Amino acid sequence: MLRFGLFGTGHWATETHGAALDAHPRVELAGVWGRDPVKAAVLADRYGVPAYDDADALIDAVDAVSVALPPDVQADIALRAAIAGRHLLLDKPLALTVADADLVVSAAGRSGVASVVFFTARFQPAVDAFLTATAAAGGWYAAHVLRSASAFRPESPYRDSLWRRQHGGLWDLGPHALSVLLPVLGRVTRVAAVDGPHGLVNLVLTHEDGGSSTVSLTLDAPPEVVRHETVFYGENGIRSVPLGEGGPLPAFAVAIDQLVTQIDSGTRDHRCDVRFGREVVAVLAAAETARATARTVDV
Incomplete structure (x- = not known):
């Protein structure tokens, strides 16, 4: 099982990231972190996992991160996770500046982690x-x-x-x-x-x-x-x-599948990886x- 940390507590984190991670047969949702500790505790309780008050502690506890946060906050979490060697399942846009996107791309390349940026369609x-x-x-x-x-x-x-x-x-x-x-x-x-x-x-x-x-x-x-x-x-x-049919939830499940396949195979050339995310930014x-x-x- 691949242990995922969920970063974010809003509607998208709850109804798309969290729901898809919780249902996936190859994934264990291991914890939640959010900028609002109260919301993090509520979401963590919904899925029966711990709420973390320190983002780096959750990064340390997992194999991969799933991030549903504003782009500027996401870029910082993704950078820290990539440096720590954690695989990346991110949302669009990757960042709000090219400089921040470049930092994530560089860190992912150095660490050799797999990455997928979720563009629903x-x-x-x-x-x-x-x-x-x-x-x-x-x-x-x-x-x-x-x-x-x-x-x-x-x-x-x-x-x-x-x-x-x-x-x-x-x-x-x-x-x-x-x-x-x-x-x-x-x-x-x-x-x-x-x-x-x-x-x-x-x-x-x-x-x-x-x-x-x-x-x-x-x-x-x-x-x-x-x-x-x-x-x-x-x-x-x-x-x-x-x-597209079925809404974002089944699409996000496909994104999880494809990240897991990258990790299993050792490939790092996904068509929607952080390099493509940087191109969009x-x-x-x-x-x-x-x-x-x-x-x-x-x-």
Whole structure:
């Protein structure tokens, strides 16, 4: 059994990370740490495991960490865990700065630990099969992504998420968009960005092979216009990415499976490892600069 420490106490930690870890046949959930000790104790009691008041003590007690914390906090925990030789199951975005992402990548490389960054769609079988087939077909020169959410309404479990309110759709939804664009159109080399109403951020991305994509993101849309869609355009026509089925919980179970497989096999080349997570952060950081300076920014 692979012993996991869970870092985080919010809705995502409780209903996705914790639930999937607790149910997985190859995993033992060994403890919980959170910034709020009271919430950590409640979550730990739910799963019948100890609550830790010291993050490093939990890192020392496990083989791997599962982190569901704001990106800046996650980067610090991931760095400490990688230095300690613990495998990494992280959330998107990996960090809020390229410098912090680089530290995690470097530490993971030095320690030789396995890593997976959880981009939900990449672990949903229908989406993964679509991206593999679409990338293999080739000839794609454009794409459009719309991710419109209503995260701050009273009924939303993320209504009190301070980091989402501060960093908006670019950093919360942008990683999801990039996770499906990059496998098909390749790396992003240049970014332009402008803001719109309702927290909207519009991106124009230039990809390494000359293709381009547009991305529209907001967490503060009216409920009537909540929508997720990704469409590729190319020599073979138009293809829309299917919606993933089953929600995040079975997808996270797949992510656990794939991390365990890496650990068992000794491979360290997962398509959504911390190096890919760093690539996504670099695009988001360039987009942030583009927004602030009203110019196109190289990645």
